[in-house]
Amino acid sequence: MLSRVFGFGRRPFSSLSEQEILALAISSEEDDARIYRSYAEGLQVDYPHSARMFEEMAAEEDRHRALLIELHRKRFGEHIPLIRREHVKGYYERKPDWLVRPLGIDKVRQQAEQMERQAQLFYLEAVKRTSDASTRKLLGDLAAAEQNHENLAHKLEQQYVPGDIREEEAATERRQFILTYVQPGLAGLMDGSVSTLAPIFAAAFATHDTWQTFLVGLSASIGAGISMGFTEAAHDDGKLSGRGSPLKRGLANGIMTSLGGLGHALPYLIPNFWTATSVAAAVVFVELWAIAFIQNRYMETPFLRAAFQVVLGGALVFAAGVLIGNA
Incomplete structure (x- = not known):
């Protein structure tokens, strides 16, 4: 060596x-x-x-x-x-x-x-x-x-x-990139960001214990990432659909799912409850707008439509978590 x-x-x-x-x-x-x-x-x-x-x-x-x-x-x-x-x-x-x-x-x-x-x-x-x-x-x-x-x-x-063939190959490459990485990664980010809102904020408002809330968020994020990653890799081998390697899609989906949840779980490493919750809420806001941007950039979804869908859905799940935690 x-x-x-x-x-x-x-x-x-x-x-x-x-x-x-x-x-x-x-x-x-x-x-x-x-x-x-x-x-x-x-x-x-x-x-x-x-x-x-x-x-x-x-x-x-x-x-x-x-x-x-x-x-x-x-x-x-x-x-x-x-x-x-x-x-x-x-x-x-x-x-x-x-x-x-x-x-x-x-x-x-x-x-x-x-x-x-x-x-x-x-x-x-x-x-x-x-x-x-x-x-x-x-x-x-x-x-x-x-x-x-x-x-x-x-x-x-x-x-x-020639020029027309080069454009055709570039379009094919972009399409393959979207199918293999962007689409499963976006699905994972949406699932990780939105689905973990309820358990994390429910635990936060139920216990007012930042460490316990962090553990709930960590377990939910990692568990969701593993589950989503295996599901993505197992349900389609990519041969007929042309979506590319199942390993690559599974990794993209699983990693982004975990990151989506960890984004608003990590702030609860801050000992002060209200500071941690404020930072987590700010992170959620950034995550939801990032999802809307990716949908607009790669999936050609109108930005306002994507933002409305994502923000509305996230707000409903967030509200559900807060209500359950205060029950």
Whole structure:
């Protein structure tokens, strides 16, 4: 672990021979082609046009790898030394595709451009630090190849992802984000914020004990979050509805449910009852308007209508809790 963080055991680039530099370029091309194919596979269902673009880029990496292997065979023979990016100190690194893919189509495109740019800049800097003529030529050729790769990415994007397709993919990405995160998260926030009002404020006015009220709010919030999260994950696997991963939806729903309740439970850590209750009431006001804003922003519900529904419902539940607590 420490060797990966601090670079222990890695070789400086200046210590590599020309054969090792060529071997490093070959392994880098292999890795990049593999990454592009992973992108294409992950995007195939929702973004088929961009998937074709990444398949073409992977094929281009394969062609460059074949040329590099042939050059190595002519200069150094059949045996290619095993040397990869992680073996060289200061060499650029690649993010695993599972770290990039969830970030969305635009992030994946930006990552692809960065991949080509990193390789080009690295080779250009390596040329400056190399005095051997044949090594300088080799590195210069690699830098030019990476520049061509970056230009190719732009050409392929214009070919496979014109403006109307790009807008369509952006709309698809937004829709998937809403179905997977916003919708279940909003449902959880509404449930956690509204449904816990009655037990928390009933306990508060019944006992006038801030600590006991906090415990009631904590248990209600955590319990509701667990229940809502499991229910969301279990009732729909997302395959037919297209709502995405049940795990992601369950986490979004459960976490937001718990946060919705904890928002007005945490103020009761304040020892003074009326101060805690005033702060909790203010938090409830903010929570309800936040729900109305999210409904308007992502669900396209008219703001006044959303505000009326949420505030009215919250006010009724709040009043019920206060009345029950004072009974």
